[in-house]
Amino acid sequence: MANKKIIIIGGGVIGLGIGWQLAKAGTTVTIYERSQAGRAASWAAAGMLAPLAEAHSEEPELLKLGSQSLARYPQWVGELEADGGLSIGYRVEGTLIVGLEPDDTHQLRHLYTAQQDLGLNVEWLTGREAREIESVLSPRVTAAIRCATDYQVDNRLMVRALQRAYQVYGGVLHENSTIEKIVIENGTATGVQTQDGFQTADALILAAGCWSAQIEGLPDTIIPPVRPVKGQMLALQMEAGITVKNVIRTVRARYSTSVYLVPRTDGRLIVGATSEEMGFDTRLTAGGVFELLRGAWEAVPSVYELPILETWAGLRPGSRDNAPILGKTPVENLIYATGHYRNGILLTPITAYEIAKLILTGETSETIAPFQLDRFLRQ
Ligand SMILES: Cc1cc2nc3c(=O)[nH]c(=O)nc-3n(C[C@H](O)[C@H](O)[C@H](O)COP(=O)(O)OP(=O)(O)OC[C@H]3O[C@@H](n4cnc5c(N)ncnc54)[C@H](O)[C@@H]3O)c2cc1C
Structure with missing residues (x-):
């Protein structure tokens, strides 16, 4: 496929990551982005790389994929920083999941047991031990789980680096250019309908995030089951004496919402996030912002003093089983x-490397085989 023409629909981290790897391999790639590249979910995210903290016993395949992607991060960061020409804020201080009262400790213990059953590398800490690692934590913190290998990256810097790296290798990016329709003829995807007319392609990659189900032209049976899940977020400015080093996540059994605090190298402290089924609504609400601030303040009381820099909301592309949809579809030359x-x-590195490999070789690797669309078609 190296000499073929590839079109990617969507310029978020997923589209840009795949595009970069393909352009680097010498393929002719064009990304169509209906707005600005990397300004949707990829911009809104907190950048946590947290397969352990996010692990659920009912999602073992997803845990494996997340762990494999995290293992590829050092290679990814080195390659991307070299090609993109900037640091992407990869930090390896780790993550603390904290509980604030006895009920939270029960829930935390439950989570810890589940993590141990999954064989994960996690450590139980008393409140005092947690404060020795992160001195700004509230005296109310009763216990914590340390996920020393759950890291973070600055996703906004990663978006910028990906766009540059993609273009350095000759990748073409059309912004403000919506794909209106995927054109399928006799069971084969042949191109896309853009606002400037029909564009042919040897393969199409659908990477349009939570809008992926909205593009016309797909037979009903293969419309990807993806919906928007809203997340409200805010950023505080850390000041002298109030510096958070680790990613902190709270577990709240009652009354309060669980939140996370993610410290950036530039002094921003990201606080997130709500999880709301509100369709494509991205309005901030008083209740959402209140819950985030209250949750952050309960875990780290000194945030009370910090200036608010920014508030925003983004839309996670949620699938029916919370796992990505990767690889071939029943339509020839159409990849999800x-x-x-x-x-x-x-999951950006594993997705970019494995989907690029699929395009170049035509082979679906064992890594992504469990995540193909056909898992929904069998149900
Ligand atoms: C609040 C929040 C916090 C998050 N925190 C984390 C985290 O800590 N760690 C983590 O790993 N993940 C996190 N995520 C999830 C992560 O952001 C997403 O899974 C990821 O960014 C998805 O990337 P994407 O490229 O598929 O989607 P997007 O970044 O949404 O990109 C899709 C692009 O497709 C474009 N598009 C759509 N339709 C069309 C069309 N018809 N034609 C052309 N272009 C089109 C859109 O404009 C958009 O730019 C978070 C998400 C949110 C919202």
Whole structure:
């Protein structure tokens, strides 16, 4: 496929990541992005790389994929920083999941047991031990789980680096250019309908995040089961004496919402996130912002003093089983890379490397085989 023409629909981390790898391999790639590249979920995210903290016993395949993607991050960061020409804020201080009262400790213990059953590398800490690692934590913190290998990256820097790296290798990016329709003839995808007319392609990659189900032209049976899941977020400015080093996540059994705090190298402290089924609504609400601030303040009381820099909301591309939809479809030359839900930043390297390999070789690797669309078609 190296000499073939590839079209990617959507310029988020997934589209840009695949595009970069394909352009680097010498393929002719064009990305169509209906707005600005990387300004949707990929911009809104917190950038946590957290297969352990996000692990659920009913999602073992997803845990494996997340762990494999995290293992590829050092290679990814080195390659992307070299090609994109900027640091992407990859930090390896780890993650603390904290509980604030006895009920939370029970829930935390339950989570810890589940993590141990999955064989994960996690450590139980008393409140005092947690405060020795992160001194700004509230005296109310009763216990914590340390996920020392759950890292973070600055997703906004990653978007910028990906766009540059993609273009350095000759990738073409059309912004403000909506794909209106995927054109399928006799069971084969032949191109796309853009606002400037029909464009042919030897392969199409659908990477349109939570909008992936909205593009016309797909037979009903293969419309990817992806929907928007809203997340409200805000950023505070850390100041002298109030510096968070680790990613902190709270577990709240009652009354309060669980939140996370993600410290960036530039001094921003990201606080997130709500999880709401509100369709494509991205309005901030008083209740949402209140819950985030209250949750952050309960875990780290000194945030009370910090200036608010920014508030925003984004839409996670949630699939029916919370796992991404990757690889071939019943339509020839139509590839899906969508539905990354709450882990799309974590899963970018594995998605980019494996989908590029699929395009170049025609072979579906064992890594992504469990995540093909056909798992929904069998149900
Ligand atoms: C609040 C929040 C917090 C998150 N935190 C984390 C986290 O900590 N860690 C993590 O791993 N993940 C996190 N995520 C999830 C992660 O952001 C997503 O899974 C990931 O960004 C998905 O990338 P994407 O490229 O598929 O989608 P997007 O970034 O949404 O990109 C899709 C692109 O497709 C374009 N598009 C849509 N339709 C068309 C069309 N018809 N034609 C052309 N272009 C089109 C859109 O404009 C958009 O730019 C978070 C998400 C949110 C919202």
